[in-house]
Amino acid sequence: MKSLFSILFALSLIINQASGKDIYVSPKGNDKNPGTLEKPFASIKKAQLIARNTSGKVVIYLRGGTYYLSETVVFTPEDSRKKNAGLTIKPYANEKVIVSGGTRLNLKWESYKGKIMKARVNGDQMFDQLFINQRQQRMARYPNYNPSVRFFAGSSADALSPERIASWKNPTGGFIHALHKAEWGGYQYQITGKDTEGKLKMEGGYQNNRQMGMHDKYRFVENIFEELDTIGEWFYNKDEKLLYYYPEKSVTNLAAAKVEIPRLKHLFEFKGSEKNPVRNINIEGLELTHTLRTFMQTKEPLLRSDWTIYRGGAVLMEGAESCQVNACYFNHVGGNAVFLSNYNRNNKISGCHIAYAGASGVCFVGDPKAVRSPSFEYGQFVPVNDIDTARGPKTNNYPANCTVENTLMYGLGQIEKQVAGVQISMSMSITATHNTIYDVPRAGINISEGTWGGHEISFNDVFNTVLESGDHGAFNSWGRDRYWNPDVPAMNKIAKDHPALITADVIKTITMHDNRFHCEHGWDIDLDDGSSNYHIYNNVCLNGGLKLREGFYRTVENNVILNNSFHPHVWFENSGDIFRHNIVTRNYYPIGIKFWGKEIDYNFFADQASLEKSQKEGTDKHSAFGNPEFINPSIGDYRVKSTSKALAVGFKSFATDKFGVTSPALRKIAKKAPIPVLKGIEGVSQSQSIEWFGLQIKNLETLGERSATGMPEEIGILVLKVDAGSPFEGVVKANDVILSFKKKTTNKVAELVAEQQKNKSDKTVEITIFRNQSTQNITLDKPLK
The missing domain is CATH 2.160.20 (Pectate Lyase C-like)
Structure with missing residues (x-):
């Protein structure tokens, strides 16, 4: 019986496979085609409809290129598959496939002012983002985008100053981005106009569930025409249907540039319910981009x-x-x-x-x-x-x-x-x-x-x-x-x-x-x-x-x-x-x-x-x-x-080289975690002490040294001993920590020695030490010899 069952099960798999189908789609195809490799469909939606009526395992192969979706691909319970007869959407033969929620614009550019260009846009488009030659550009903003700045890549307390607001002729449609007052996430607001006193009218601020208002300092504004003042910025005037753009240096031929904007929030949706779910559908190997x-x-x-x-x-x-x-x-x-x-x-x-x-x-x-x-x-x-x-x-x-x-x-x-x-x-x-x-x-x-x-x-x-x-x-x-x-x-x-x-x-x-x-x-x-x-x-x-x-x-x-x-x-x-x-x-x-x-x-x-x-x-x-x-x-x-x-x-060693992605391709491009320099471990090789003008000193490095001196962290130069005859005798004590020389911070012995050499001709010596939980300034009215 067991053998017979195995045979019947294998036959059922073969039958399922035989009734399955490969369906092909290409940006150069036609939905009137039969969906074969030689004559592919043009749209994912057409292939989806054919797959609904096909039993067995189905693979929709997408040929290389960009698929600009005019509407979201929605899988409903009608698309559900049996366990061994799933539906997969994937590239054909590892070709590069991009599924875009946007559209490409064909524009004729002309000069506007300085290096700023402008172009008329046909139709009613949602200018939420702009991509030029596949690079995301920035809405006109203040302060300007600077990736080296911690918050928002540029923020300023005066982003909403009365003077700046007064300089905006029509800020309707602009956005305010701000950190939460306690730095717990952020807020966003859309500007809806100005009131009779010239103050902004806005809506939003619901993006955080612990309402405390926006941060006074960490905020910026965007999508305001008067702030279009640097490369990579753009502004769209929806009333005039004019796009203004300050080209990046890499855009050497704007007329031939690829211009894309998003128009969909979602690319793929699986929409079922507990009683009637969507089952056994896979999306594989696609690049997904251009969503609102x-x-x-x-x-x-x-x-x-x-x-x-x-x-x-x-x-x-x-x-x-x-x-x-x-x-x-x-x-x-x-x-x-x-x-x-x-x-x-x-x-x-x-x-x-x-x-x-x-x-x-x-x-x-x-x-x-x-x-x-x-x-x-x-x-x-x-x-x-x-x-x-x-x-x-x-x-x-x-x-x-x-x-x-x-x-x-x-x-x-x-x-x-x-x-x-x-x-x-x-x-x-x-x-x-x-x-x-x-x-x-x-x-x-x-x-x-x-x-x-x-x-x-x-x-x-x-x-x-x-x-x-x-x-x-x-x-x-x-x-x-x-x-x-x-x-x-x-x-x-x-x-x-x-x-x-x-x-x-x-x-x-x-x-x-x-x-x-x-x-x-x-x-x-x-x-x-x-x-x-x-x-x-x-x-x-x-x-x-x-x-x-x-x-x-x-x-x-x-x-x-x-x-x-x-x-x-x-x-x-x-x-x-x-x-x-x-x-x-x-x-x-x-x-x-x-x-x-x-x-x-x-x-x-x-x-x-x-x-x-x-x-x-x-x-x-x-x-x-x-x-x-x-x-x-x-x-x-x-x-x-x-x-x-x-x-x-009771500590037990465990492997510390198994973290993160396992795919070789992903591991190759992933950034490496920062490995810290260990501090404050007793018995770890520390710097050696040296003699410096009758002081035995070393870098303060261990938690024990920090505890003994009362220092808040492991920095500074620890005094181990003061020799008889030292110019510091009676002034500096063992267990003091030297923090600066001639008002220049010295966290390490090498820094102290270097500063002394730079100032060795001075007739006075100024150092700052840490003793008894406080800093003290010490001056010697004689040079170090």
């Missing part, structure tokens, strides 16, 4: 986070099962690259390249109606007696068991700043693995709340994050679930009286392991406000340390935290938190800690002073200190040698 910016549609608040969201992207999945986006290149899309909204199951984003998106990379966001007793703003709280106490979601209308893997993402948040490489909200069991994410304005990976947990965050390489914001992390999460209250005494009472409520939303443990994180202006791992039910292990933190704030049931073990430490902030009573078997290279930084959780012990510190400080706080009774003996930290190998004392407290 969507920042003025970013309105929907998420649960008590800083986020509002726009449910859309270049690819939108809603009501999809077992669908995939493989090896696609998202090139300067205007909003999100991929968005999985509401019901989605077993979908996968794999091997993709997402560069310079206007918003986020890949978003998983469920339906708020699936949440029990939801609250939407930070200060909102459903009274305990009114809370629905049932565990888990109310419906299935959310993403679950979906994956983003082996995907390279960088330069995200070109327009919006409350973004992430991977954003997860109201979802369950999402896997984010082997992704490389860098050069982003806020988080690399963000989990907006606990609903409903079960996520696996593993083998990701996330660095150069929080570049245009603050108070955040390379990995960031909030846990402001229905149990959470920002008032600590109230929260302690809720936890005591209703302990089951703590995990009623985060019903499955969130696991983070074998990642490498680096944050510029915050924490490498930031579990904020109530983030609960996490297991965090085998991660490397390169710069910002690890923070746990106001949550429960977090186990953090076997992590390596470099040039930083553990930041416990405001823990609740009986939190159940565990921090053990970790290597830290600084003392802890507790804030508002009255309760120390379940276990803070068996950790390994880089120096004795840090260990002793923790033990005075009542933690780390069995912890140890010393040189962890990393195998090769200069190349990022943080495994420890067999002789390391860290092994004795």
Whole structure:
């Protein structure tokens, strides 16, 4: 019977394959053709309609070239396929295929003023972005675009000054971009005109869920004609239908230049439902580009986070099962690259390249109606007696068991700043693995709340994050679930009286392991406000340390935290938190800690002073200190040698070369994470002391030296000894730190020696030292001999 079954199964596969079909499309084709290789169709839509009526496995092959879509390609349940008879849209024979949500313009240019050119545009076009010879140009803006400037590549407090506004004849249609006042993401406004007093009228400012208003300094304006004043800028006068452009130097022949503008928000949509899903459709190997910016549609608040969201992207999945986006290149899309909204199951984003998106990379966001007793703003709280106490979601209308893997993402948040490489909200069991994410304005990976947990965050390489914001992390999460209250005494009472409520939303443990994180202006791992039910292990933190704030049931073990430490902030009573078997290279930084959780012990510190400080706080009774003996930290190998004392407290080495994308093609183009120079590790080879005019001095380099002197960081020149007869005898003392010579900062011995040589003929000597927690200026009225 088993043999007969196998034969019948094989025959069924052959029959399915035989009834399948290859369909061909070409920009040079014709929809009246039969869709063969020799006579292809012209449109993806025509091929889609033919595929609907074709059983078996179907591949739509796109010949090389650019496909300008006049409307979004929408897959509905009519397009659904059986498991072994899927539909794939892919390039033919590795030809380069670009799917554009834009259109190409044929323009006749003429001089306007100076080097500015102008051209008349036919038809009603949406001038949201402009691409010349495939390079994105800039709307006329103030201040001008400068990529070396941290915020918005150019921002200024006077962007909205009365004088500047008065210089704009008709700013209607212009945009204001500003950071949140606390640097938590950003705001955007559209200018709708001026009032009778000459003040701007505007709408917008809903792009952040914690309203505090725009930043006073970090803001800029764009799409205003009077600000067209530098190369690469453009302005479109929609009333006159005239495009003005100040050509880049690379555009040597504007008449022959390729001019493109976007007109669609989405390129592909999967539109089904839980009862009637879209199944087994794959998009593979395409370049996706020219989608509209969507920042003025970013309105929907998420649960008590800083986020509002726009449910859309270049690819939108809603009501999809077992669908995939493989090896696609998202090139300067205007909003999100991929968005999985509401019901989605077993979908996968794999091997993709997402560069310079206007918003986020890949978003998983469920339906708020699936949440029990939801609250939407930070200060909102459903009274305990009114809370629905049932565990888990109310419906299935959310993403679950979906994956983003082996995907390279960088330069995200070109327009919006409350973004992430991977954003997860109201979802369950999402896997984010082997992704490389860098050069982003806020988080690399963000989990907006606990609903409903079960996520696996593993083998990701996330660095150069929080570049245009603050108070955040390379990995960031909030846990402001229905149990959470920002008032600590109230929260302690809720936890005591209703302990089951703590995990009623985060019903499955969130696991983070074998990642490498680096944050510029915050924490490498930031579990904020109530983030609960996490297991965090085998991660490397390169710069910002690890923070746990106001949550429960977090186990953090076997992590390596470099040039930083553990930041416990405001823990609740009986939190159940565990921090053990970790290597830290600084003392802890507790804030508002009255309760120390379940276990803070068996950790390994880089120096004795840090260990002793923790033990005075009542933690780390069995912890140890010393040189962890990393195998090769200069190349990022943080495994420890067999002789390391860290092994004795339970630390176990783990591979530190498996982070990020696995595809050779993606690895070749990915930027490398910054490997830090280690500081403050006891026993690591330090600079040798030297004799300098009767002083024994060396660079201050270890955390122990910092602790002994009271210095806030490991810089300056440590005085080890003052010899008899030294010109500094009776003036400088052992354990002083020399900070400057002749008012020139000297962080290293070599700098001190060089400054003295430059000024050796001076009759007086001026130095600044650090002693007893303060700086002192010392003057010797005699030259150094």
